[in-house]
Amino acid sequence: MVIWLPVLALLAGGALGAVLLRASWRKRDGAAPVPLAGGWAILIGLAAGAAWLIGPVKGPALALVMEGIGALCVIWQGRVRRKAGRTRETEAAPEPLEEPGRFWRGVLRTLLAGPLGMTAAMAVAFCVTVYMPGDPRTRIVTGGLLMPVLWGLAMTWTLADRRLLRATAVLVGTSLVGFGLAFLGGAVLGGRA
Numbered sequence: 001m002v003i004w005l006p007v008l009a010l011l012a013g014g015a016l017g018a019v020l021l022r023a024s025w026r027k028r029d030g031a032a033p034v035p036l037a038g039g040w041a042i043l044i045g046l047a048a049g050a051a052w053l054i055g056p057v058k059g060p061a062l063a064l065v066m067e068g069i070g071a072l073c074v075i076w077q078g079r080v081r082r083k084a085g086r087t088r089e090t091e092a093a094p095e096p097l098e099e100p101g102r103f104w105r106g107v108l109r110t111l112l113a114g115p116l117g118m119t120a121a122m123a124v125a126f127c128v129t130v131y132m133p134g135d136p137r138t139r140i141v142t143g144g145l146l147m148p149v150l151w152g153l154a155m156t157w158t159l160a161d162r163r164l165l166r167a168t169a170v171l172v173g174t175s176l177v178g179f180g181l182a183f184l185g186g187a188v189l190g191g192r193a
Contacts, residue, residue, distance in 0.1 A: 006054060010046055010063050014070025017043040022074065043067055108164055116171045117154035123178025124150050130185040 020039030046067060050059035129143030154171065161167045 006050060006062070007066055010050060010066035011070045013042050013046040014067030015074050016070075017046075017067065018071035018074040022078070105164065109159055112164065112167050112171060113155040113158040116168070116175070117158055118151050120154050120171045120174040120178065121147050121150035123175045123182065126182035127178050127185070130182045 017039045020035040020042065024033075024035035024039065047060050047063035050063040053059060054062060125143040125147040128146055129139045132139045132142060158167045158171065
């Protein structure tokens with residue numbers, strides 16, 4: 001029952017800090033120094049107070065989580081919903097997912113994001129496995145765990161990029177350079193052993 005008071009205080013403090021920061025950043029002529037400093041002071045002060053009251057490990061962890069939730073509530077409350085429709089001449093360029101789709105571009109994006117993105121991720125993971133210092137088992141596990149993360153990043157970037165030739169060039173280049181460096185490093189390190 002006692003823990004609810006700090007949790008609610010941190011939640012409210014995170015929301016208040018986010019409101020002050022948003023008010024500062026909404027100024028057209030630059031960030032206002034008083035709300036900016038006040039917002040950061042509240043967020044940092046509550047984290048320091050939580051570390052002092054709750055403990056040096058649990059306090060900052062609880063503060064980061066609860067202040068983050070409070071700030072996200074403020075952001076959620078201020079969200080803007082856009083209606084689907086054509087963009088005007090004066091608006092910014094449409095997002096990649098808002099442009100009219102073509103079947104062949106979808107197939108090409110799928111091939112780039114899937115197999116070619118996986119190849120590039122595997123090349124970087126092999127480089128990490130070959131060049132990272134430490135026990136070989138640790139390097140293999142690290143490279144294996146890094147590969148799906150890199151593949152996800154490659155897929156996200158490929159699907160968000162509007163220029164297919166640039167995405168192709170980067171993925172092919174990363175694959176060639178990564179596998180080449182991994183091969184050279186393996187040959188050199190294998191020759192020394």
